[in-house]
Amino acid sequence: MSFKPFNPPSRTLMGPGPSDVHPQVLQALGKPTVGHLDPSFIAMMDEVKALLQYAFQTQNPFTIAVSAPGSAGMETCFVNLVEPGEKVIVCRNGVFGERMRQNVERLGGEAVVVDDAWGTPVSVDKVAAALEAHPDAKFLAFVHAETSTGALSDAKALCALARKHDCLSIVDAVTSLGGVELRVDEWGIDAIYSGSQKCLSCVPGIAPVSFSPRAVAKLEARQTPVPSWFLDQTLVMGYWSGTGKRSYHHTAPVNSLYALHEALRLLHEEGLENAWARHANMHQKLKTGLESLGLSFVVDEAHRLPQLNAVYIPQGVDDAEVRGQLLNRFNLEIGAGLGDLAGKAWRIGLMGHAAREENVTLCLGALEEVLS
Numbered sequence: 001m002s003f004k005p006f007n008p009p010s011r012t013l014m015g016p017g018p019s020d021v022h023p024q025v026l027q028a029l030g031k032p033t034v035g036h037l038d039p040s041f042i043a044m045m046d047e048v049k050a051l052l053q054y055a056f057q058t059q060n061p062f063t064i065a066v067s068a069p070g071s072a073g074m075e076t077c078f079v080n081l082v083e084p085g086e087k088v089i090v091c092r093n094g095v096f097g098e099r100m101r102q103n104v105e106r107l108g109g110e111a112v113v114v115d116d117a118w119g120t121p122v123s124v125d126k127v128a129a130a131l132e133a134h135p136d137a138k139f140l141a142f143v144h145a146e147t148s149t150g151a152l153s154d155a156k157a158l159c160a161l162a163r164k165h166d167c168l169s170i171v172d173a174v175t176s177l178g179g180v181e182l183r184v185d186e187w188g189i190d191a192i193y194s195g196s197q198k199c200l201s202c203v204p205g206i207a208p209v210s211f212s213p214r215a216v217a218k219l220e221a222r223q224t225p226v227p228s229w230f231l232d233q234t235l236v237m238g239y240w241s242g243t244g245k246r247s248y249h250h251t252a253p254v255n256s257l258y259a260l261h262e263a264l265r266l267l268h269e270e271g272l273e274n275a276w277a278r279h280a281n282m283h284q285k286l287k288t289g290l291e292s293l294g295l296s297f298v299v300d301e302a303h304r305l306p307q308l309n310a311v312y313i314p315q316g317v318d319d320a321e322v323r324g325q326l327l328n329r330f331n332l333e334i335g336a337g338l339g340d341l342a343g344k345a346w347r348i349g350l351m352g353h354a355a356r357e358e359n360v361t362l363c364l365g366a367l368e369e370v371l372s
């Protein structure tokens with residue numbers, strides 16, 4: 001058997017992630033690999049850390065990039081902070097809140113689930129009631145931007161409630177980081193994780209994570225060892241710490257971290273507020289066009305994510321056929337519905353480098369053609 005080099009098709013990625021990767025990020029990925037303890041690489045890691053602190057709007061010294069996808073970022077937060085028997089209020093308004101619940105239960109924690117309908121944000125009132133009813137809860141966990149539905153929750157209000165009830169907040173910012181307002185320190189977020197492949201427009205496989213000093217204190221006061229060796233942040237700290245000698249923990253994905261450095265550098269160059277505004281503007285253009293095609297949104301306007309546009313599939317339209325035509329005729333990927341929305345909605349992403357005018361024009365033109 002002989003095998004040829006793999007040449008991927010050139011797609012425009014407007015699904016729920018991965019998003020279009022910026023060409024400069026792809027170039028960074030192809031630079032020569034150095035050792036993961038090479039002084040030049042360590043210096044670059046320090047910049048990655050500073051750039052992540054900027055992206056998260058935090059001064060947290062414990063701000064790192066986990067060498068694994070967003071799910072590992074989620075697991076990093078739960079596995080390090082939640083101990084057996086501890087109670088966690090988990091908000092579930094889509095797929096990823098449910099994944100949080102499973103994390104808690106696998107760790108022997110007790111999940112108190114606050115359910116909200118798919119397509120709606122987490123109800124601040126329901127969370128307030130749950131925190132009143134469970135004064136022994138130690139954590140409040142929720143998804144800021146639910147990628148399965150396109151709903152944005154009020155992270156600021158939810159984290160204020162967590163503080164009021166002396167709970168640590170654990171926040172999923174996989175889809176929100178870089179796409180909508182997010183202020184870790186100002187909002188009092190304790191543990192937060194994200195992914196490289198959404199609004200950062202980097203290659204998939206890296207999970208930015210940040211712990212507040214309160215979260216680090218909780219980790220350091222654990223009664224039981226962290227049940228995962230790889231994700232145990234007390235061991236990882238030695239590799240990512242800002243001062244002193246770096247010690248080997250695992251072989252970092254060197255080239256992927258070059259890519260993350262470039263993606264974060266581009267975000268910094270653009271400015272966070274400008275990036276948030278660009279996502280909002282592109283969403284407005286896309287929304288106008290989608291509505292003129294007769295498509296309606298799953299999420300009401302007040303709680304809609306600009307970077308994830310979930311629209312109902314019109315009656316009588318074949319979901320797979322339309323997505324297949326978009327891919328085969330226009331090299332355009334949009335997302336299928338997930339979970340409760342499978343077969344009922346499309347998810348059109350405007351994430352990071354994908355949130356630009358030419359993508360909006362391509363998507364609207366292609367959809368018009370395929371749907372006519």
Ligand code: PLP
Pocket residue numbers: 016017069070071072074096143145146147148172174175195205
């Ligand atoms: N959380 C949210 C909100 C997500 O959208 C995703 C992925 O789409 C994840 C977690 C998991 O990230 P990953 O697929 O990189 O493991």
